[in-house]
Amino acid sequence: MNIFRHRPLGLPALTLLLAVAGCSAADDSPAVAAPRPDAKTAGMCRNLHQELPGTLDGQRRDDPAPRSAYTAAWGSPAIILRCGVERPARMRDPEADGVEVNGVGWLLVKRDDGSFRFTTTLRAAYVEVTLPKERTAHGLTPLIGLAEPIKKAIPEGIARSH
Template sequence: MNSSRHRHRSVAALPALALLITVAGCSSADDSASAAVPRPNARTAKLCRNLDKVLPATVDGERREDPQPASALTAGWGSPAIILRCGVPRPAQMNDPEADGAEVNGVGWLLHKRDDGSFAFTTTLREAYVEVTIPKDRTANGMAPLVDLAPAVRKAIPKGIAD
């Protein structure tokens, strides 16, 4: 899909987007995070393992605490956890020419607001799809987690089209 068909926001638009998606809430009493582990092909799994090796120790001021089950294809930070899953399938929203997108520090992301108030961001124009979910209780900082994750994605996941 041609990325020019997606509407993009620059990092300069972050304050407006942060205000738009700010949601008041309390953190969950359950500190244990879980994430479904993707099942990509071998080539994509290798890219994801490379990403796992270069992920930052902190994201949005929170230290890394990986979800269960343990996997090199998933990572998490804080509580409620910001969850990264690498090797996810291509989101159906990428077929929508009106889907919202953003470019953050050289990495394109598709934005999807979920019914539970959380936001999912999925990389675009990379050889593997990387999904970052920001829970509704953690949206006050807008796309700050993507700023922290962009260098690792740029380093480990080459530009291109995922299988």
């Protein structure tokens, strides 16, 4: 079993990290492909879908089309959540960055377009959250708002790749 290490980044450090993110052009309307999880993961994702907040980081929930129990979005440009994604290859990297927010571990990946992608760790299903660069000014606020629903719907454990 390969578990990446969590670096102790506090909210101020991550806010600073997010604030200095690169400034390349980003597409304001990302394509949102719904994951195709196995039956066990699908059940957890449907439970999460019911628990997700109506607002996140001050943004109203407006799920992307096509509607799916495996995707959710807030604001424009959208904070995108996908549940039941495959394990990211980056999780096998012992140098990968991770953070813990209110009891939920996340793999942190800065993307070339200035956005950040977070994927849950040590949960029975992988949940991916993408923060567009325009939504990074509030640091971890979106992850704070997602912690309780994730803890309630996705138990701790090791997710199987499907």
